[in-house]
Every structure is written in structure tokens, then in C-alpha cells.
Amino acid sequence: MIEIKNLHKKFGKLTVLDGLDLTINPEGSEGGIFAILGPNGSGKTTLIKCLLGMVIPNKGTISIAKKSVLKKWDYRNNLNYLPQIANFPANLSVIELINMVKNLRPKEAHEQNLIDLFGLQEFLNKKLGNLSGGTKQKVNLVLTFMFDSDLIILDEPTTGLDPIALIHLKELIVKEKEKGKTILITTHIMSFVDEMADEIVFLLDGKIYFKGSVAKLKQQTNQPNLEHAIANLISK
């Protein structure tokens, strides 16, 4: 589904991505959950932003479903993205924001189930500026999951969520995976990765350092615990 070749990105003198190659879900395979991990500043967000066309790489190619996506925009109609920090215009109400995003995309939206699931009904007419961080994140999740797309990218989806919302989020992700979708997640919560991810993509110094299942990682590093296995990877 996603094919990245020789991706380079520099910000000034700082090299963030340094010849990164990555293939996720080659054609024919079912969907899955891919956790993109790496220490702070390893290029996770830059990689995701390159996929979204928000950061323009210096070199390299990115193709989704066999079509190059660099300098294109219409492929984003088949892609849902959850940004890391949900900062919405403060003087807009929740329902106005939802309607506006619906209006911007030609796709059909199914927001009502999600609004009920996260208990947002009573907040619909409240201004976004008055919502707590967790509630904003729930709105963010509704905006992301209300469209039916083949590729879903989640940047730190668990931030600020209460345990109940977290359970709902996990169910939601599993349900999307069962529909055969590809889901990319970045997070620092290892228990979340251990529970959800089919594969781990570990970034270090702008390159893919490890790619494989959780079991394979544990076996390779000789650590029974994922957190320690990751720490072991970084310290090597």
C-alpha cells in the first residue's frame, strides 16, 4: 500500500530523514496496525508529514497504492489523519467544526455513532475554546474516524483520554483493521503498542532500524518485555 524509497529530509543543517526505505502492506496483503516508534527527534512526525504532503522531502519517492503522492493532493481523500495537538479555532462550536470538515471532503461521513460512542452529544454546541484537552482529543478522534478511508494515520492518539475513551479507541482501531485498513500509529505508550500493533517500525537517526512483529523484536533483543526491548534497541 505504501512504498517509500530513499527519502531524505533536512531542516537547515539538521538531517532528519537520511535515505529511509519503507514498505508497508505490499499489494495483496490484508490491512494491519503498524506502530512507528523511535526516540524523540528520530523523524516519526516528519515521516508522517511527508506522507501527508505537509513536509516536502529533499529527495526520494513516496507512493500510496502504486501512485506517486509527491505534489499531489487528491490522494488525501482516501486518508484520515489525527494530528498530535488538537488546536481548533476557539470561537467555533463542535458541531460547526464537524460540519465544516464534512463540507470540505466529498466523502460521506458517519459521525453520529462516534459522537454517541465518546459521549460528545452534550458538548456539540459548546465552543471549542472552552473544552478540556481530553474532550478536544475526542472531537479530534471523531473528525478522523468519521470518514471511511483505506489509510488511517494516528499521531499520539491516546493523549489525554480517560480509560473508558481509551477502551473505545482500541475497539475502534481493531474494527477498522478488520475491515482491511492500514493503520499507522505513533505513540510512546508501550503497553498500547504491545496490545495493538501487528508490526513495529523502529526509526533511529532517520533510518528504519527495525521492522517486524513484536514477538520478533523480543526474540531478537532477548528481552521478555517490550519496553526493555525498545530500550535495548536504542542503547545499542
Place this chain on the structure above:
Amino acid sequence: MLKILKYSFYDLLRSRWSYVYFIFYLFLGFVLLFLNNDMNKAVITLMNIIIVLTPLIGTIFGVMYYYNSKEFTELLLAQPIKRSKIFIGQYLGISLSLTLSLVLGLGIPFMIYGLSKSTAIFDFSLLILVGSFLNFIFVALAYNIALSTENKIKGFGYAILLWLFLAVIYDGLFMISLITFNEYPLDKFSLFATMFNPIDLSRILILLKLDISVLLGYTGAVFKDFFGTKTGSFLSFLVLCLWVILPLARMKMKLRKKDF
């Protein structure tokens, strides 16, 4: 693009500042008409205010809107919309809402005062037209500055400096060069120098239409010869259009390479 434009426009119409700006012009219009008791004189006073104030407000609004809606712009960038459409849409939204404040704020008092029956209607329309041009020009310049400057404080600083340069410093340099080189024929030079500053160009355009160019002495005669003719007016409006188009073109170019 129209959806973004509509959204930005309504977003600004809802913000307090658009109303403050509108009420300011409304108040200004009534006070000037009350004090001058003569529409033609009110138009001249108004010109002096509009020429300096609309660029300042346009610059500040443009920069402020860009930095304030940054996170939301990032949300839009992840949607299936072309990059340039997002920013051009926002730009048009700001410029149009500012122009609306200007047109309604000044239009209402002048209409009540009987503008449609007065001879000043042509001068007044020209003033509003030039004011609108200045809005579009300075919001475009402000967006250019904001797009090229990550740091909010620096962005504000550059924008204010640009306004200060075009509204005040440019005239000073112009004067100094006229005095220094007063032994040379300077009419061509002053014509060109005027063209390169949208504020000066607007001022001259209105002054000449108001038939007070006599006040400008010999230079006034040269200017009248040029700007007074059809070609002159056409050329100056063309230059005003260029002042909108060129910054927009640079914006499009900048967007092709920018990382968010």
C-alpha cells in the same frame, strides 16, 4: 477555495475586531461630516486617514490571522485540498471582510448625508476603491511576510516595519533625494518613485482627481499631465493590480516548497 474563503470570511465577521474596525469607520464618517459640514472637504480629510490606516490595519490583520489560525491551517492541509487554495481562500476572506468594514462603515454615514445626490459621489467612490486596493495589497504583503517567518514576534516586527517604511520612511527618502538632486530634472524620477509605493500612488491618484493638484506646484503640473490622462489613470490602476498580483505569485511559489 470558495469553501475556505467562506469559512475565513464568517470566522472574521464573528470576531470582535471586525466590528471594532467597522464601528470606527462609521464613527469617523459621522464625525467628519458633522465637523466639515461639506462632503468634498470630508472626502479630503478621509483620504489622509484611509491612506495611512487601511495599510496598517491590513498588515496587522493579515499577520495576526495567519499566526492565529496556524494549527487549524495544519488540519486543513491534511484534507484533500490543494495547498494554494487554502491560503488564497484565507487571503481573500480577510481582504473581503476588511473591505466590507470599510465600505459599510463609510458608506452608511455618507449615504445618510445624501451622497447619491451630491457631486462628491465620484471622488468618494474613488476613495473607497483605492482603500479596497490598499486592503488587498497589504494583506497580501503581510501574508508573504508571515509565510516566510516562522517566529511570530519577528513576523509582526517585519510587517510593522514594512508599513512604516512605505507609509513614512519612503516619503522621507523621496524628499531627501529630491532636495539633494534638485539641480537635475526630476519629473521622470518622481513619477517612477511614486509608482513603486502603493501608498504614494493612491494618494496622488486621489489628490489629482480632487482637483487640488495646484497645491503641488510644478510637480503637480507634471503629475497632472501624466495621471490626469486616461493612459495615466489606466497605468496607475494597472500598477495597483500588480501590487496585488506579484505578492500573490510569490506566495504561490513559496508554498510549493514550504514545510508545515
